Amino acid sequence: MDKKPFVTLDLLKEIDxxxxxPYHIYDEAGMRKNAEELYxxxxxxxxxxxxxxxxxxxxxxxxxxxxxxxxxxDCSSLTELMLAERIGITGDKIMFSxxxxxxxxxVYAAKxxxxxxxxxxxxxxxxxxxxxxxxxxxxxxxxxxxxxLDNGIMDHPADAKYGFTKEQMIEGFRILKQEGVKNxxxxxxxxxxxVTNAYYPALARVLFELAVELKEKTGAHITFINLSGGIGxxxxxxxxxxxxxxxxxxVRQAYEEVLVPNGMGxxxxxxxxxxxxxxxxxxxxxKAVHEKHIYKEYIGCDACAANLMRPAxxxxxxxxxxxxxxDVPCDHKYDITGSLCENNDKFAIDRMLPKIEIGDFLVIHDxxxxxxxxxxNYNGRLRSAELLLKTDGSVEMIRRAETPEDYFAxxxxxxxx
Numbered sequence: 001m002d003k004k005p006f007v008t009l010d011l012l013k014e015i016d017x018x019x020x021x022p023y024h025i026y027d028e029a030g031m032r033k034n035a036e037e038l039y040x041x042x043x044x045x046x047x048x049x050x051x052x053x054x055x056x057x058x059x060x061x062x063x064x065x066x067x068x069x070x071x072x073x074d075c076s077s078l079t080e081l082m083l084a085e086r087i088g089i090t091g092d093k094i095m096f097s098x099x100x101x102x103x104x105x106x107v108y109a110a111k112x113x114x115x116x117x118x119x120x121x122x123x124x125x126x127x128x129x130x131x132x133x134x135x136x137x138x139x140x141x142x143x144x145x146x147x148x149l150d151n152g153i154m155d156h157p158a159d160a161k162y163g164f165t166k167e168q169m170i171e172g173f174r175i176l177k178q179e180g181v182k183n184x185x186x187x188x189x190x191x192x193x194x195v196t197n198a199y200y201p202a203l204a205r206v207l208f209e210l211a212v213e214l215k216e217k218t219g220a221h222i223t224f225i226n227l228s229g230g231i232g233x234x235x236x237x238x239x240x241x242x243x244x245x246x247x248x249x250x251v252r253q254a255y256e257e258v259l260v261p262n263g264m265g266x267x268x269x270x271x272x273x274x275x276x277x278x279x280x281x282x283x284x285x286x287k288a289v290h291e292k293h294i295y296k297e298y299i300g301c302d303a304c305a306a307n308l309m310r311p312a313x314x315x316x317x318x319x320x321x322x323x324x325x326x327d328v329p330c331d332h333k334y335d336i337t338g339s340l341c342e343n344n345d346k347f348a349i350d351r352m353l354p355k356i357e358i359g360d361f362l363v364i365h366d367x368x369x370x371x372x373x374x375x376x377n378y379n380g381r382l383r384s385a386e387l388l389l390k391t392d393g394s395v396e397m398i399r400r401a402e403t404p405e406d407y408f409a410x411x412x413x414x415x416x417x
Contacts, residue, residue: 047268056274138185201250282368304338
């Protein structure tokens with residue numbers, strides 16, 4: 001199976017008349033359809049809400065798109081809270097999930113009326129001191145040990161810096177109840193980018209059983225359970241896409257088996273999906289600008305790791321389509337590189353692709369999440385523009401490319417005396 005770009009070569013040539021490569025482009029129709037399917041899948045739960053993870057794609061046009069779809073926002077920093085406020089999202093439409101949180105961030109979250117998700121037991125006293133304890137609060141759970149599904153080990157929660165132990169959850173809920181909290185939530189994130197329909201139902205069962213225990217031992221009124229993120233996308237062509245309807249049905253079955261018999265059939269389910277919401281609906285578009293023939297064959301692009309860090313940082317796979325050559329045999333082996341003074345600045349290593357000519361458009365797939373947002377300015381490289389392919393087929397710039405003046409803006413130049 002191959003991956004099909006949501007853009008055509010003709011469209012890229014037309015865009016090239018106005019916007020030069022590299023740039024990230026997003027598919028509005030694809031994102032809207034995906035959000036609709038998500039809400040349909042969880043429609044069995046009247047209180048369901050998706051809080052889009054701002055860190056995945058912190059671009060106002062994208063955030064407004066999900067606001068239109070009924071989503072809230074998952075924020076984890078002061079600037080993400082400010083971004084949410086600027087696009088008109090406040091109150092319980094914000095889930096503030098952070099760690100090692102500065103005082104001013106708790107204060108700002110409280111000012112906006114955001115639902116605060118505490119990451120650590122010691123944050124209870126800290127929050128009380130700096131911003132006060134609200135009537136609704138959430139706590140993040142870390143079960144420790146190893147998280148295992150039938151297909152093997154998924155992750156090692158005991159090694160993660162996040163969350164309360166079970167004993168801390170019990171004691172924390174007791175203290176928070178004494179402090180006047182009326183509505184409690186539980187949150188957990190146990191594995192990243194899972195390509196399996198079993199992850200969410202397994203996580204849900206863990207949290208549902210915890211919720212029952214917390215209710216019995218503390219008397220807390222648990223009003224929502226936040227399954228966080230972790231539903232991944234198929235970066236590789238041979239991976240099968242998650243089925244959100246099967247996932248939601250698995251969560252529903254656990255809900256009916258664990259919560260309902262214990263008188264907790266009114267608990268709302270929340271999610272904080274990022275990658276799942278935008279990942280497949282973004283491309284990094286770049287051009288081949290150089291070729292090099294030494295011990296290996298290299299194609300140098302006008303994009304680099306400053307535009308897409310994941311391959312350099314994690315060795316992550318991103319599929320590449322050479323536009324206009326989709327049906328040409330992949331009989332050339334290349335390293336596809338950028339221009340940074342770092343040898344890990346490679347989008348692909350030993351990738352079999354059609355013969356690439358200088359000027360060819362390359363589409364790097366699945367960059368809609370943790371693509372632009374992880375960009376940086378090493379080597380003085382500037383972040384690219386972001387474009388939106390709208391539902392009517394037009395293309396709109398939703399973030400301009402950085403200029404050298406942007407790069408210099410925070411620098412202090414000493415003048416000669």
